[in-house]
Amino acid sequence: MKTAEEIKAAILAAVPEAAIEVVANPSVSGQHSLRLDPSHAFAVAKFLRDDAELSLDFLSNATGVDWLDKEVSEKVKVPRTVTKTVDGVETTVEELVEETRKRTIPGCLEAVYHLYSVAKGHGPVVIRMRTGNRTDRVQLPSLTPVWRSAEFQEREIFDLFGIVFTGHPDLRRLLMWDEFKDHPMRRDYVEPDDFEYEPTAHDEVLVRAQAHRARLAAQEGSGA
Amino acid sequence: MSTSGFVQEKDKHDGWNRPQVMEPDGEAELLEVAMGPHHPSTHGVFRMDVALDGERVIRLKPVFGYLHRNHEKLGETQSYLASMPFTDRLDYICPMTNNWAYALAVEKLTGQEVPERAEYLRVIVGELTRVVNHASAIGFLIQEMGASGTPLMYAFKEREKILDLFEELTGARMMVNYMRFGGCRVDATPAWLDGVRKVLAGLPKFADEFENLLCGNEILMARCQGVGILKPELAVNAGITGPMLRATGVNYDIRKVDKYGIYDRFKFRVPLGDHGDVYDRFMIRLLEMRESFGILEQALKDIPGGPVMDPKAKLRGFRPKPGEAYGRIEAPKGELGFYLISDGSPNPYRYRIRPPSLINLTVLEDMCLGSNVADVVLIFGSVDIVLGEVDR
Numbered sequence: 325m326k327t328a329e330e331i332k333a334a335i336l337a338a339v340p341e342a343a344i345e346v347v348a349n350p351s352v353s354g355q356h357s358l359r360l361d362p363s364h365a366f367a368v369a370k371f372l373r374d375d376a377e378l379s380l381d382f383l384s385n386a387t388g389v390d391w392l393d394k395e396v397s398e399k400v401k402v403p404r405t406v407t408k409t410v411d412g413v414e415t416t417v418e419e420l421v422e423e424t425r426k427r428t429i430p431g432c433l434e435a436v437y438h439l440y441s442v443a444k445g446h447g448p449v450v451i452r453m454r455t456g457n458r459t460d461r462v463q464l465p466s467l468t469p470v471w472r473s474a475e476f477q478e479r480e481i482f483d484l485f486g487i488v489f490t491g492h493p494d495l496r497r498l499l500m501w502d503e504f505k506d507h508p509m510r511r512d513y514v515e516p517d518d519f520e521y522e523p524t525a526h527d528e529v530l531v532r533a534q535a536h537r538a539r540l541a542a543q544e545g546s547g548a
Numbered sequence: 549m550s551t552s553g554f555v556q557e558k559d560k561h562d563g564w565n566r567p568q569v570m571e572p573d574g575e576a577e578l579l580e581v582a583m584g585p586h587h588p589s590t591h592g593v594f595r596m597d598v599a600l601d602g603e604r605v606i607r608l609k610p611v612f613g614y615l616h617r618n619h620e621k622l623g624e625t626q627s628y629l630a631s632m633p634f635t636d637r638l639d640y641i642c643p644m645t646n647n648w649a650y651a652l653a654v655e656k657l658t659g660q661e662v663p664e665r666a667e668y669l670r671v672i673v674g675e676l677t678r679v680v681n682h683a684s685a686i687g688f689l690i691q692e693m694g695a696s697g698t699p700l701m702y703a704f705k706e707r708e709k710i711l712d713l714f715e716e717l718t719g720a721r722m723m724v725n726y727m728r729f730g731g732c733r734v735d736a737t738p739a740w741l742d743g744v745r746k747v748l749a750g751l752p753k754f755a756d757e758f759e760n761l762l763c764g765n766e767i768l769m770a771r772c773q774g775v776g777i778l779k780p781e782l783a784v785n786a787g788i789t790g791p792m793l794r795a796t797g798v799n800y801d802i803r804k805v806d807k808y809g810i811y812d813r814f815k816f817r818v819p820l821g822d823h824g825d826v827y828d829r830f831m832i833r834l835l836e837m838r839e840s841f842g843i844l845e846q847a848l849k850d851i852p853g854g855p856v857m858d859p860k861a862k863l864r865g866f867r868p869k870p871g872e873a874y875g876r877i878e879a880p881k882g883e884l885g886f887y888l889i890s891d892g893s894p895n896p897y898r899y900r901i902r903p904p905s906l907i908n909l910t911v912l913e914d915m916c917l918g919s920n921v922a923d924v925v926l927i928f929g930s931v932d933i934v935l936g937e938v939d940r
Contacts, residue, residue, distance in 0.1 A: 351871020351890065352659035381784050382800075385885050385902040408817060438874050438887070438902075442800045448874055472565040473787025477909055482620075482779050499613040499939060509616055519696065 325446040328356040357450035380439040383471035393431040446516035466492035484509035568596035571602035589925040592935030608913045615939035623899030628708035633725040639937040644677040645879040647727035653875030653886035654729040666731035668851040675840040681880035682833040685932040692929040730861030772827035776915040790882030795821035795828040826930040905933035
């Protein structure tokens with residue numbers, strides 16, 4: 325089978341405007357992946373499926389990953405003017421000073437697809453797409469028209485992660501009920517305290533139940 | 549068969565892989581029925597919202613989530629090892645293969661070696677699981693056709709014998725928690741292997757009996773043949789795997805394709821269907837069961853001595869290097885995959901299960917459209933799902 329780099333070259337030959345990045349996988353599995361830009365992902369997916377040599381006709385697994393904002397601290401050398409007293413004479417010198425700076429890598433949601441070829445018996449080819457952020461720019465193109473097996477799996481990603489797949493024929497929640505508001509598979513999901521506390525609450529649940537009742541009482545008071 | 553016959557026909561038209569839109573005949577009003585979540589045919593809590601024109605199915609939407617417990621989130625909050633017993637609860641008919649798929653994915657992530665004896669033991673328990681699953685699936689089909697109880701109990705008789713073996717080996721009939729990254733939890737005694745040989749000796753007779761029940765029964769053939777037809781192009785495109793895919797004639801068995809474990813050492817054939825109907829799906833299961841007997845015989849003959857755990861394997865304080873891996877096996881119901889992302893901590897950053905049962909239901913609507921409502925029960929039964937895995 326072709327390596328990730330070769331597949332990237334093949335895609336660029338067919339869809340020249342696509343931006344593709346090879347994401348190396350440091351683990352021993354050696355399953356490197358290709359990150360597609362969402363605007364050309366649909367064309368690339370069609371190419372991957374229909375290309376005679378690759379013929380990745382089988383989408384095995386589609387899933388989401390939630391990447392939170394990540395704070396990294398890195399050491400940078402910053403030029404700075406320092407006043408120094410050398411031999412009784414005050415001089416200002418430009419110096420490189422090492423400084424630790426904190427930088428935030430913005431989080432995003434990611435959809436990952438594992439492709440195989442039934443016709444050729446090779447795989448997996450891993451493709452992934454990232455959303456702009458985790459709040460309002462969460463649209464990604466749906467690959468369901470290309471591979472039908474994404475239908476339920478993309479619905480599940482929409483349900484549990486909150487990625488909105490544009491072009492999906494039937495984008496509804498899959499596992500949670502329709503009225504449910506949040507996305508439980510997100511890393512920062514906090515389960516609400518106002519359902520399913522035990523009728524005979526004790527310990528931590530009791531504290532939560534009391535807090536919940538107090539909140540309800542306050543709401544009723546303010547409403548009246 | 550040729551290897552390129554089922555590549556998509558180059559986008560004949562958009563939406564070729566969608567279910568067709570059906571219009572009711574005449575003026576009659578549509579009847580909307582919710583089959584489930586408590587319906588005897590649904591094997592658990594599962595609902596199909598069906599729109600009927602008389603007896604004909606016009607629309608069918610499966611509704612999931614009644615057994616949802618967010619297994620994947622649970623996997624992220626605990627260590628790699630702690631997820632192993634939870635995998636038993638996915639497809640509770642075949643816990644051994646669930647263990648195997650998870651162990652395989654972690655081994656891909658870390659590059660751990662599995663000792664030879666453990667590989668053989670995995671094949672033995674895995675193929676026994678396949679027999680259990682296929683026997684019960686056929687039993688359930690006959691039950692759903694109206695033969696209440698007796699045929700299913702025939703299947704369960706053999707299943708009990710195998711579950712007794714599992715109990716002897718692992719301490720539990722179903723929640724076995726048997727495999728570990730880098731081997732198996734306990735070794736099999738010679739007496740246990742003899743027990744497997746004894747059970748195996750009785751299995752071909754049982755399969756013959758079952759085949760007579762299937763092939764010779766006129767009612768069964770009338771109900772099954774030509775019902776719920778699935779086309780190979782759509783099956784591949786919709787990610788259908790396992791006996792359901794092979795019943796359409798597509799030669800894709802992960803034991804042959806990936807040759808995971810030691811499957812390249814065994815001689816076995818991959819049964820293929822012609823029509824992709826309900827009858828083919830069950831015949832494939834019967835034939836696969838017979839192939840499993842062959843694999844079991846070979847494995848029992850060749851099983852070497854030695855350790856069952858890699859002595860270097862580390863179960864406590866297990867921290868894989870950052871990276872990701874997707875491991876998959878041919879579980880009895882189809883392709884069972886685990887996708888793991890490690891960030892170097894003791895818990896997986898992402899723990900994903902690729903459930904064959906859920907994805908095989910993608911084409912349920914396509915198969916049921918236009919057929920009678922009584923056949924929906926049969927077609928659904930022929931998909932062979934377990935809700936513990938569908939909803940996770």
